[in-house]
Amino acid sequence: MAQSDDYAALMGLGDSALVDELTMRYDAGLAASLDESYISADDPRYLWALETKVQCGIALGFMKSSTRDETSIRKCADAYLLMNEVPAPPQATVIPPPPPPPRRPDLCDDAIVGMVFFDFDSAALLPDAGEALNTVAQNVPVCGWSRLTVVGHTDQAGSDQYNIGLSQERANTVANALRSRNVGGVNITVDARGESEPRVPLADGTRSPQNRRVEISAD
Known part of the structure; x- marks a missing residue:
């Protein structure tokens, strides 16, 4: 799902459903930010997990007063999608074979x-x-x-x-x-x-x- 589509889907939810979705994403970001496999592997998803936890937490804070903070909701949506993207495996470095020795005339x-x-x-x-x-x-x-x-x-x-x-x-x-x-x-x-x-x-x-x-x- 594109980031703009996910944000639009969130904004289309009712308040209760939006709180549930933001809570789920906050919990997922919190869990991922504590996942040793992300931390030790220098996985970029670790940084997006931190961002998901922060932004979704901010959005939930606004929702306590029934306020839809578009900035934090959009950032929560963006970070959540990036946190769940599986990074492409690093490409193996291809070492070209050495040139053949010069042919003896x-x-x-x-x-x-x-x-x-x-x-x-x-x-x-x-x-x-x-x-x-x-x-x-x-x-x-x-x-x-x-x-x-x-x-x-x-x-x-x-x-x-x-x-x-x-x-x-x-x-x-x-x-x-x-x-x-x-x-x-x-x-x-x-x-x-x-x-x-x-x-x-x-x-x-x-x-x-x-x-x-x-x-x-x-x-």
């Missing part, structure tokens, strides 16, 4: 994670080598690598002994360049294969820019 598991090429008979880094080296260094924390293996290669031009030495120089150059990029905590292993493992197999003595390289693997 597929490139982290590639057999070769970086490759640097060289000019003929040279162990000096070319201008475009920086991009490949930066990519490897940036992926160290992303992929969680603890070791990098740097392997130098040459093409088939020149003697085997000379090419072993040249591939070693190239591997050392790349390893030093990686160390300069602050890949701290990562063990860098250096190896040299000379012309024994060409990327593009060609006849002995053939120059090939694809084979003059350093390959970087990681784990």
Whole structure:
């Protein structure tokens, strides 16, 4: 029942019936204000019970002289209805699940994670080598690598002994360049294969820019 309807219903009663209704509400408010389940549970109905007891008691006092005090009767009606409303249960706090860990990029598991090429008979880094080296260094924390293996290669031009030495120089150059990029905590292993493992197999003595390289693997 709406509060205005309840007030109107009270005002429509005869004096005797109104006194009985106000008395019933006063008694209900008094009982609820003494109810430990309301008091200990911090139930808002406890406060409305106090208000019901006070306002209905005031209205009853006026009725002793057959006076209908509209203010106290209206407040008695309002408080009584609110006292009898069952409060909605508190909503449970929903804790969202933690976000999934970032997905490990597929490139982290590639057999070769970086490759640097060289000019003929040279162990000096070319201008475009920086991009490949930066990519490897940036992926160290992303992929969680603890070791990098740097392997130098040459093409088939020149003697085997000379090419072993040249591939070693190239591997050392790349390893030093990686160390300069602050890949701290990562063990860098250096190896040299000379012309024994060409990327593009060609006849002995053939120059090939694809084979003059350093390959970087990681784990």
